[in-house]
Amino acid sequence: MMGQPLEKFCRCLPCMPDSAPIITFDHVDKFYGDFHALKDISISVREGERMVVCGPSGSGKSTLIRCINGLEFHNSGVLTVDGVEVFEASKHIYRLRQEVGMVFQQFNLFPHLTVLENLTIGPIKVRKVSPPEAERTARKYLERVRIPEQADKYPSALSGGQQQRVAIARSLCMESRIMLFDEPTSALDPEMINEVLDVMVELADTGMTMVVVTHEMGFARKVADTMVFMDAGEIVETAPPDVFFTNPASARCRAFLDQILDHG
């Protein structure tokens, strides 16, 4: 892990040409029946890059990140994650998913397991880590998301913000190298959004590769290296945040930003 000042310095750079791409979409198309969900997507995410994807609902942002860990499969084109090509028949798909953590809008914690068990079941059953070691890791990450005292409770006893932080810790426990966030704060009460965003900002500071679908533009401005705007299944605009927010090239993107930043 690099020192804090250097991290901060790296974050100021709009892109990091020195690190290699870890996620690459090459002319990827995705259909749901007749519906064209992703249209000729070509984009790449470098290791350590933090990409924020925004766009109106139904624009394909969720589909885009769900393709990255194979929750959905694209129909044509090449999608490579961490050097492995993602497709349904791939033998490496389970291996790959261990490297890619995902945080969902609805948290999706396992309600029949305690918080601690939620965090250890993946490492124990999938990664074959020994239970004591898995528990040690779990407690470390609970500390990191600032809810070590909730370890033995069931998810239903936690607030939405706490549940989402547990979900983030669950992904971290898999020691993933890439983290995907699918609208992580959309289902939260307003007063809990910041506690989750704070954890995500800290995570960004550790140099984790992150792809975040969100409408939280304050967060995006703070952590994003790259902003992506999607509409109707296409990537309309890709730009560093300072350009994206002040001077977007496309009219569609400008209209979208006007709408969501109105009340900002």
Add this chain to the structure above:
Amino acid sequence: MSLSEPSYTPKGRSLPQRQPIARAVDSVTFSIIAYAVVVGGIVWLAYSGAQAMGYNWQWYRIPQYFYSFTEDGFQWGEISVGLVKTLTLSSIAFALAVVMGLIVALLRLSGLVVCTAVSVAFLELIRNIPLLVLLYLFYYVLGPIFGFDRYWASILCLAVFHSVLISEIFRAGINAVAKGQWEAATSIGMSKGQAYRYIILPQSIRFMLPPMTGEVVHMVKSSAIVSVIAVAELTTIGRNIISETYMSFEVWFTIAAVYMVVTLILSVGVSFVERRYAVET
């Protein structure tokens, strides 16, 4: 908080109460009385009907069929032996039915065309044959072919018949688990089998327990049908006793009561288990 403190008096006016008659009708006492009147009426009708046809009640001869004390000491009676047979028969059949039901449900949900087709064909085949005919098939056709006796014919028949019903319970229970649970399990790298075992099935248990209870009760009751191929269970014993003693009223009332007690105990027992699994989502 403040409402429960004695010092607090509500400032708003108190709300009008319901009519006294409506409250009385809704009360527990009234329900018990009404229940007693209905049940008493039915019993009285049956009894007076039997009196009218000059039936000679011999209830005192019934207890010896449960247990007796002879010079050899305590002995279980025929009804008790029959009850144990009924219970072992239904529990073996139920265990088999659960295993088969789970397999059928998983095949159906596998998403593979062949597996789905096989399980649907099995389902439709069994569901559209009457239980009695299925029993005859197992005893007179499959029994001689595969060489199993009437006891195993009846167990297998009940297991197959109920596996179909149980597979539907499994399917509904598995489908009732939120889709997000699959996605979460998948996203931490679990295979389909691991997701079923550690995430999906444990959660679907609480959806499946209530209909499963019904199925256990149903199994105990439908096991009575194997009396037609003379497996010595409760109903067969009842018929045998009657052919010796001609006490048909007493014996059938007793047999019915025994079935009822057993199924009631099962229902109560499972409702305790249900509470154990009542996890909030």
